[in-house]
Amino acid sequence: MEKIYDLIIIGGGPGGIGSAVEAKVLGLGEVLLIEKTENHSHTIRKFYKDQKRVDKDWQGQTVVLEGNVDFFDGTKESTLDYFDALLDDEKIDTRFNCAVEKVEKHENLFYVSSGCGIDKAKNVIISIGRMGKPNKPSYKIPPSLKTKINFNLERCGSGEKVLIVGGGDSAVEYACELSSCNEVTLNYRREILSRPNPTNQNMIREYSDKNAVTLKLGVDIAGLENEHGKVKVNFTDGTELYDRVIYAIGGTTPKDFLKSCGITLDERGEPIFDENYESEVKGLYIAGDIAFKSGGSIAIALNHGFRIVNHILNKEK
Incomplete structure (x- = not known):
């Protein structure tokens, strides 16, 4: 018989x-996790510097873990390492x-199309990151400055x-990390760094x-120019030359993919979902980074999963 999953999860991050x-753990049944890259937690692997602190609590907010x-x-x-163990222990x-291309619902089943074929499921959770496409x-x-412009520490x-x-946190951490062997300036358009968590605020x-x-x-950037191979930054209060500019200004919601999955977006391009993280398509849920309006928390993303699975189980009773 053709296999029908109780749940397909798109995205191998914390959510x-x-x-x-x-x-x-809660006994939902047949579950499949699909990730487009070669391993789980791609955002953490690519955008977190080595030995970066990863805290359960986020931006001074104490997060109570609700699940298992x-x-x-x-x-x-x-x-x-911990996520490796979770995936191995729970088999x-x-x-x-395996990159998912679209999700379609026909009657009571979802058809998840990917480079690996088409899989069917009763429920789908989309838990993909924003950082795969950083904000610019x-x-x-x-174009001549391409090798001088970064969106991470590569x-x-x-x-x-x-x-x-x-x-934000990434900008502060990048600045402090690079300061040991570089001359570093941190620029933010607002006069106060209010977004980083308390630890990073103290550090900067x-x-x-x-x-x-x-x-x-409190100073914005009007544009960039190439001046003899260096980056000429035109600030609103003057110009200055740099060897390298690193943008740490967040990531964008992958709107086209969400639309291809039938997710309705609001006027800001954010996915619409209810208090159970269920979209306007019943059985299709949002979790993790794309469920946050700004910034993300691993612990809160884990809570998303617990709440969604419980909602699915309660619907089946």
């Missing part, structure tokens, strides 16, 4: 892993290197004059106080 573990995943403070490496049916500035980046060297653009304050990082706050 997807949490959903898969809860489904297995006992997440704890650690580092990038310990978090990845989660996973399919990596509104002004044009000259290709960063030492002995450079570096400008970090952004006001310390680095600024000892002149390890220069803060350029």
